[in-house]
Amino acid sequence: MTSPSVRSTRLDNGLTVIVESLPEVQSTAFSLWVPAGSAYDPSGGSGMASVLCDWMTRGAGDRDNRAFSMALDRLGFQHTEQVSASQMSFGGVCLPEKLAGSMQLTGDMLRAPLLVDDEFEPSIASVMHELQAIEDEPRQKVMLELVRRCYPSPWNQPPEGSVKDVETLTPDAVRSHFTRTICPANAILGIAGRVTFEDAVTAARAAFDSWNTPAAPLLTAGPRGERFAHLHAEAQQTQIGLAFPAVAYRDPDYYAAWAAVSVLSGGMSSRLFTEVREKRGLVYSVYATLSTLRDSGAILCYAGTTNERAQETLDVMLAELARLRDGITPEELKRSQALAKSALVMQQESSSARAGAIARDWYHLGRVTSLDEVQQRIAALTPEQVVDYVKRFPLTEPTIVTIGPTALKT
Amino acid sequence: MTFHHTILDNGLHLVGEDIPQAQSVAFGFFVRAGARDETPEVNGVSHFLEHMVFKGTDKYSAEDVNRLFDEVGANYNASTSEEITMFYAAVLPEYLPETFAVQSAILFPALRESDFDTEKQVILEEIGMYDDQPTYVAYDHAMQQHFSGHPLGQTVLGSRESVGALTSTQMCDYHRARYAAGNIVLAVAGKFDWPTIIELANEHCGHWPAGGADRLVTPAITQPHRLWMTRPHLQQQTVVGFCPAPSSSDPRRFAAEVLSIIVGDDSNSRLFWEIVDSGDADAAEINFHEFEGTGAFLTFLSGEPEQTASNLAAIDRVFAAVNRDGVTVEELEVAKTKLATRLVLRAERPMGRLGQLGGDWLTRREYRSVETDLEELRSITVESMRSLLDHFPLTLQTVVGVGPNTAIEW
Numbered sequence A: 001m002t003s004p005s006v007r008s009t010r011l012d013n014g015l016t017v018i019v020e021s022l023p024e025v026q027s028t029a030f031s032l033w034v035p036a037g038s039a040y041d042p043s044g045g046s047g048m049a050s051v052l053c054d055w056m057t058r059g060a061g062d063r064d065n066r067a068f069s070m071a072l073d074r075l076g077f078q079h080t081e082q083v084s085a086s087q088m089s090f091g092g093v094c095l096p097e098k099l100a101g102s103m104q105l106t107g108d109m110l111r112a113p114l115l116v117d118d119e120f121e122p123s124i125a126s127v128m129h130e131l132q133a134i135e136d137e138p139r140q141k142v143m144l145e146l147v148r149r150c151y152p153s154p155w156n157q158p159p160e161g162s163v164k165d166v167e168t169l170t171p172d173a174v175r176s177h178f179t180r181t182i183c184p185a186n187a188i189l190g191i192a193g194r195v196t197f198e199d200a201v202t203a204a205r206a207a208f209d210s211w212n213t214p215a216a217p218l219l220t221a222g223p224r225g226e227r228f229a230h231l232h233a234e235a236q237q238t239q240i241g242l243a244f245p246a247v248a249y250r251d252p253d254y255y256a257a258w259a260a261v262s263v264l265s266g267g268m269s270s271r272l273f274t275e276v277r278e279k280r281g282l283v284y285s286v287y288a289t290l291s292t293l294r295d296s297g298a299i300l301c302y303a304g305t306t307n308e309r310a311q312e313t314l315d316v317m318l319a320e321l322a323r324l325r326d327g328i329t330p331e332e333l334k335r336s337q338a339l340a341k342s343a344l345v346m347q348q349e350s351s352s353a354r355a356g357a358i359a360r361d362w363y364h365l366g367r368v369t370s371l372d373e374v375q376q377r378i379a380a381l382t383p384e385q386v387v388d389y390v391k392r393f394p395l396t397e398p399t400i401v402t403i404g405p406t407a408l409k410t
Numbered sequence B: 001m002t003f004h005h006t007i008l009d010n011g012l013h014l015v016g017e018d019i020p021q022a023q024s025v026a027f028g029f030f031v032r033a034g035a036r037d038e039t040p041e042v043n044g045v046s047h048f049l050e051h052m053v054f055k056g057t058d059k060y061s062a063e064d065v066n067r068l069f070d071e072v073g074a075n076y077n078a079s080t081s082e083e084i085t086m087f088y089a090a091v092l093p094e095y096l097p098e099t100f101a102v103q104s105a106i107l108f109p110a111l112r113e114s115d116f117d118t119e120k121q122v123i124l125e126e127i128g129m130y131d132d133q134p135t136y137v138a139y140d141h142a143m144q145q146h147f148s149g150h151p152l153g154q155t156v157l158g159s160r161e162s163v164g165a166l167t168s169t170q171m172c173d174y175h176r177a178r179y180a181a182g183n184i185v186l187a188v189a190g191k192f193d194w195p196t197i198i199e200l201a202n203e204h205c206g207h208w209p210a211g212g213a214d215r216l217v218t219p220a221i222t223q224p225h226r227l228w229m230t231r232p233h234l235q236q237q238t239v240v241g242f243c244p245a246p247s248s249s250d251p252r253r254f255a256a257e258v259l260s261i262i263v264g265d266d267s268n269s270r271l272f273w274e275i276v277d278s279g280d281a282d283a284a285e286i287n288f289h290e291f292e293g294t295g296a297f298l299t300f301l302s303g304e305p306e307q308t309a310s311n312l313a314a315i316d317r318v319f320a321a322v323n324r325d326g327v328t329v330e331e332l333e334v335a336k337t338k339l340a341t342r343l344v345l346r347a348e349r350p351m352g353r354l355g356q357l358g359g360d361w362l363t364r365r366e367y368r369s370v371e372t373d374l375e376e377l378r379s380i381t382v383e384s385m386r387s388l389l390d391h392f393p394l395t396l397q398t399v400v401g402v403g404p405n406t407a408i409e410w
Helices: A048-056 A065-074 A096-111 A117-135 A138-150 A171-181 A197-208 A254-265 A271-278 A307-326 A330-347 A351-365 A371-379 A383-392 B045-053 B062-071 B093-106 B113-131 B134-146 B160-165 B168-178 B194-205 B253-264 B270-276 B305-325 B329-347 B350-364 B370-378 B382-391
Strands: A006-010 A016-021 A028-034 A078-083 A088-094 A188-193 A228-232 A237-246 A285-292 A297-306 A399-404 B002-007 B013-018 B025-031 B075-080 B085-091 B184-190 B225-230 B237-245 B283-291 B294-303 B398-403
Touching (some): A016 A351, A028 A351, A048 A078, A048 A088, A048 A171, A065 B329, A096 A197, A117 A171, A117 B294, A138 A228, A188 A197, A188 A351, A237 A285, A237 A307, A237 B113, A254 A285, A254 A297, A254 A307, A254 A330, A254 A371, A254 A383, A271 A285, A285 A307, A297 B113, A307 A399, A330 A383, A330 B062, A330 B075, B013 B350, B025 B350, B045 B075, B062 B093, B085 B093, B093 B194, B113 B134, B134 B225, B134 B237, B134 B294, B237 B283, B237 B305, B253 B270, B253 B305, B253 B329, B329 B370
Parallel strands (some): A016 A188, B013 B184
Antiparallel strands (some): A028 A188, A237 A297, A237 A399, A285 A297, B002 B013, B025 B085, B025 B184, B075 B085, B237 B294, B237 B398, B283 B294
């Protein structure tokens, strides 16, 4: 695997620009991470970042809502805006010749959103709709409730906030939140695809050079939610969410944690899929995934199953997870390594996957890990290292959230 | 990009498109078998059979199959629709031979009784999972209503009753009838060498039974239907509507796709500006679905139960206006740019090309390069849109709602 070229620079306003040239793809993508996620919502004002993010898309610079939307579509720019706990992210993918224009419009949105009163109520309504949709999607809700309990505040709140708080937000409060949090100082712009470093930086300068606002406040960690919870719902299936502490992405042990999760849930020969679905037919969907904040991580597990079989499903999952400390076979690790290798190569075929990955690396590590390096670190893992990690971070003390008609024995 | 086509002695069609800059290769078997080919007694058998394929053959056990795919790091899966069952895998080129050997072998599975019974539980879980998701419930029932009396009215998953009563003998019979070489297309996209593909296909598929399979393609006579499925615990009201649209062999299907973008794309479309941007609805979108012999425009609406009636009235007004006045030059140009960008970006990865390559050949014995599609798109005028609307006006002909409302008049 040859590593494509990655270069970075920092603009005067503090925005870091990282560029990966992928001459073999047909597109160019970028991903702008602004440290202004829902963790920065003020107390009693949850959902503020989500409302702000929606409001920012409703006109910027000299374009009103409709003209702005039309300008994005004329470029064929497939854009997304997203709010997570830590970040508000903006970006998308386009044909290479549309990069400068697409970035310019994104710059307008960051520097000079209109934030007019008339568009405020629709933004509130949009976030309220999302909150209602989550209530109707138990699969999504169980994982949000799990995060609420396994991560410290303020990183554990659902980005959409609560109905009670969102209802009270005012245009002025959200405008001042914009001034306080949307700043370039610690923002990261990842650009990947068919573009040279020079052209990418020229486009970034044109779009973001005049973006200047003071740095955002720092956050401190607070409490977590209760370790066990059952939420009542009338449904065909019971949703089960389990979480265990894990290392963060920046930790030297991260790849051992990754391998442990891969043995549990990497492919269809992995343990959870084999034991819960293939041998027992208890579920259609079961998985484990490694999640990370900057300073801590978690293994999150999910299963959805018919109410009558929910207790058995939970028991089988807990037994499988605990069993991991007894050892893994060289073959299991080898399969995880093979999956990682092909996933890394295929990631290079996607400009948007790479733009997101280099921004993520920079956020967590302050540098970009080359694919060669990732490949080497994964290839160098031994079963002993993985088991040693699992013994230090055993999968025996879960945080458990269930949603369904009946609580389970935990 | 070069197109390749070969027919084996048993009638299996092989099609390939090489993407020289790709780093992986994707291949798939497209079987002309889906819910519309089932009799009502065995409804759900196509999808259940898709699962059973991964349970292996006399040579490969279920565990072998999962392990072998994971050992080469394959990105693989399968899907079943009303018309096509497809099995695909994307791998690094050096692993193509062994992946191909497994994937082609399991297309003729052993269908062991014990595997059949366990997997039936998984299918019933899958039915339960979708039953908790209002969007799927609305879609399935709207298809049943819209195509009532027609084979397309049969759901892909089947019901608890039909799947519960299914026997492995019935599945064997169905497999024998549909899985014949002349009813299957092998498609390959990405980095490969065509003579090697022919060699692999001859070695692993050359002995497959020859022959094709009939499909009854009768005209769909659709009548207005209304169905309100009351689910008081839901927060949102979900509505799915259907009306007739061009079929998969109708050249007007490109104009139909463009119409769905102009009127019902998820942003900057007529429905978006009418009710989504304002916050009156959570989502209001149109999708074009093409089938053999017929097609359908799907209208999707979600939002607050008490706003459903006014939103449906707004949708009717938007439909009436476009049916009467057609589309403008400006909105046509923007929609064409959006669609052209999507076509180009989807084609840059082997997996993105595979679906269209195999589907086009299975359905129409036709190869269409991205450039052919782009030319077709450029040739669409406001006049061709007018002619489409004259034959296929947008209406809320069939309407199914899932949510708190009992019945809605608008």
